[in-house]
């Protein structure tokens with residue numbers, strides 16, 4: 001499976017651990033792409049639309065039958081079969097180094113626009129305030145996204161820009177806050193994140209925790225564009241329909257604007273902890289006004305390098 005020629009090989013996994021993201025060309029072959037696109041073009045739903053979510057297990061599939069929604073039932077089986085065919089669970093287990101579970105699947109559409117779909121953010125940032133410590137999820141819970149482009153993307157045109165290595169910093173922050181070694185302060189947006197890590201006590205903790213003296217300065221340098229010109233496309237890339245990225249959602253990323261063409265994507269999200277469907281439903285209800293739902297359900301450890 002982890003043969004050099006495998007869809008996702010060890011080099012890719014190490015790359016992902018080191019940088020937080022890896023690009024996989026030709027993740028889908030032509031027929032797979034065609035089949036999935038045929039399903040999706042029937043529903044051009046925006047991100048976070050309740051109907052953009054697809055069945056992740058037998059329970060949800062049965063629910064489709066109960067609702068006599070045979071069309072979606074058949075489609076969801078195809079989407080689940082694709083995950084199986086691509087060994088996503090196996091790959092995800094391997095990346096995490098422990099057992100992981102499919103959390104959700106969605107397919108969404110982004111229309112042409114001159115505004116970013118989502119500005120720079122980290123999905124796993126703790127939110128709230130210091131009194132909310134009990135609500136902070138264990139930082140060792142991991143979330144990983146298989147993000148498949150169903151249309152071509154490029155700079156300022158639908159790519160998911162990602163700042164390499166930022167997943168490590170974000171993990172150190174969560175760990176530090178969770179263990180009360182550093183003080184909570186919002187760090188969800190790029191500006192907040194930069195403010196957070198610019199504080200000496202936070203920077204000291206992070207450098208020490210990651211055993212890396214340069215990581216903060218490098219990050220600040222790489223993201224100084226936010227002060228100079230608000231945004232930049234230094235971290236943009238081009239990929240073709242059927243290509244994919246796999247990323248740790250804890251790293252800083254943005255959904256860039258679709259300046260020239262509309263975009264369709266399919267996401268499979270895995271995590272190390274089994275999802276409690278009932279409590280997640282409540283959580284989703286309670287926090288539906290959150291900025292970036294339901295991605296911030298995931299709060300976890302990044303996929304750090306190992307000595308493998």
Ligand SMILES: O=C(O)CCC(=O)C(=O)O
Pocket residue numbers: 117118123145158159160161249253254255256295
């Ligand atoms: O739509 C995108 O390109 C990125 C969406 C996002 O922020 C995420 O999947 O965490």
Ligand SMILES: [Fe+2]
Pocket residue numbers: 121122123249253292295
């Ligand atoms: Fe995100």
